[in-house]
Amino acid sequence: MTNNFSTLPVAGESCPMVSFVNLISGKWAIPILYRLMVIDEPVRFSDLQRAVHPITQKELTRQLRQFEARKLVTRQVFAQVPPRVEYQITELGKSLRPTLDSLAQWMRNNAEQLQEQL
């Protein structure tokens, strides 16, 4: 054996960084979350869809359900016809903002060095 790093603590399955990436991965995750952060009040499904266009109904629903399961977003249904459903970012969701901002800041600071189209 020349070299063996295989027993170091791996950034594997239960690694918080990997979990974090899973949380915000997906084409529309950040756009939706960011919108809800900016709006910071209840928004109707259709308004949100317009704000995050051109997302499809299916994808918006799927991502919102995932955020809801993670307690990043609340979903409130009004017993009306036509239906009215409002989504709103939670305190937990908002607490992500400073972290995401520091990410964005690093990205802006180093955009040039990273070259390639990003």
Added chain:
Amino acid sequence: MTNNFSTLPVAGESCPMVSFVNLISGKWAIPILYRLMVIDEPVRFSDLQRAVHPITQKELTRQLRQFEARKLVTRQVFAQVPPRVEYQITELGKSLRPTLDSLAQWMRNNAEQLQEQL
């Protein structure tokens, strides 16, 4: 028009957060990057593969090439036979660590609230 958020600054194509997510997305991106950060010296391809198992050669190559293009990793080829290629994290790559650490910290702090298997 009842509500119109569609002209707010969108977290769209050129949003730094989206760019950041693209940078670290993919099943093996974080595990590889984290390993290179921890090791912090030149590593041979095969040693790295063992350290990030069970990644395939194809995926390790692909991800390393992408990091190289983004200047997060250097690649040095030695004119030997059998071939010897060493990869090493750059200063730019290392500069990502505090940011990733704060990500991980947020995740650890809120793991319970996020519930669901993560």
Added chain:
DNA sequence: CTGTATCCAAAGTGATACTG
């Protein structure tokens, strides 16, 4: 209006064999 269901295309990933 807010979904769900279906079908399809594209992207991501793994297994394996092969090359210099």
Added chain:
DNA sequence: CAGTATCACTTTGGATACAG
């Protein structure tokens, strides 16, 4: 040893139609 090539499979996402 360090890749590349090929193929199969899975996951993701988009388009469209439809239901309550």
